[in-house]
Amino acid sequence: MTATAAVTDDLDNPYALSHLDALESEAVHIFREVAGEFERPVILFSGGKDSIVMLHLALKAFAPAAVPFSLLHVDTGHNFPEVLDYRDRTVERHGLRLHVASVQDFIDRGELRERPDGTRNPLQTVPLLDAIEKSRFDAVFGGGRRDEEKARAKERVFSLRDEFGGWDPRRQRPELWQLYNGKHSPGEHVRVFPLSNWTELDVWQYIAREKIELPAIYYAHEREVFARNGMWLAPGEWGGPKDGESLETRQVRYRTVGDMSCTGAVDSDADTIEAVITEIAASRLTERGATRADDKMSEAAMEDRKREGYF
Structure with a gap:
């Protein structure tokens, strides 16, 4: 055959x-x-x-x-x-x-x-x-x-x-x-x-197929963020922004969520699950590699x- x-x-x-x-x-x-x-x-x-x-x-x-x-x-x-x-x-x-x-x-x-x-x-x-x-x-x-x-x-x-x-x-x-x-x-x-x-x-395609509800921050929305170490971080009591770091309003979404101090947002206009799937399919960075500062502390963090x- x-x-x-x-x-x-x-x-x-x-x-x-x-x-x-x-x-x-x-x-x-x-x-x-x-x-x-x-x-x-x-x-x-x-x-x-x-x-x-x-x-x-x-x-x-x-x-x-x-x-x-x-x-x-x-x-x-x-x-x-x-x-x-x-x-x-x-x-x-x-x-x-x-x-x-x-x-x-x-x-x-x-x-x-x-x-x-x-x-x-x-x-x-x-x-x-x-x-x-x-x-x-x-x-x-x-x-x-x-x-x-x-x-x-x-x-x-x-x-x-x-x-x-x-x-x-x-x-x-x-x-x-x-x-x-x-x-x-x-x-x-x-x-x-x-x-x-x-x-x-796979996770996103399964979410789409099963019609699973997610927190809204996984989809594009406007949020105040500031730049640090190549990532957009949300302000908070944890210590951001610091001197020299300015807040700006951007349209972003989160690929992964964790501690606000080390979880970065990505610029995105993907406000539907279909748009998110299209965006991920074109990405060449994993969500942790792109948006988690705690994984960048060392090669073996x-x-x-x-x-x-x-x-």
Whole structure:
């Protein structure tokens, strides 16, 4: 059979899965596998697009029953208000239980110290590990994707973390034929990444297909921003703008959301999901590479944080 004939046969086969169907099926399988293997899983949920898609998949995986996991958000205190509003509305709409680990609480108790640059994203590790230990979570779902950043490209779907929450790439297990090994020793836990094989474009195409609501900041809007290190940052209590940095109103949108101090906006007129998909398809930079200052601290910034227990 020629290659052309094979493609034609696939198109004519009503049972052939589209690439989005295949990705969805894989993610649903992962959620159900974790439900069967672990006692106390939790879903990291920030109100960002990847965690929103991850929750949508979890809802589909167990419908019509309720999702058998609670949610966990590590709140830096510098989150976008639109995203926090979305988070709370989503939790209420689906009747979910939300755990919030607050970076501010750790700062107030003297267990963490503010960074000179004002960013709190790297400070999330300690509250995250504290919440995992206190609630005895043995599996933690994250929305990380391999296309985001080179350290995340090393991750398995099931990522073993030691008793200190640390990640060692040499301890990663093979996952042939979608066989996942959740075995772990007391004190250890497993991070689980159902979106590992998705790309940013896949996520947006799935959002369009499923008609998933997102926070409005993912679409083009006018916002006051200032320039720092080649990015447009939003002003806030975290320390921006500084002397010599002037505010200006621009039409922007966010490709990823996190701590306001390190998440940059991009100039954009993509105010519909179709326009966003067109924009992303033409981009040659990942969303983290283009808009996350915390990943630009060093060549191995993400890997260093992951070894300490970061997402």
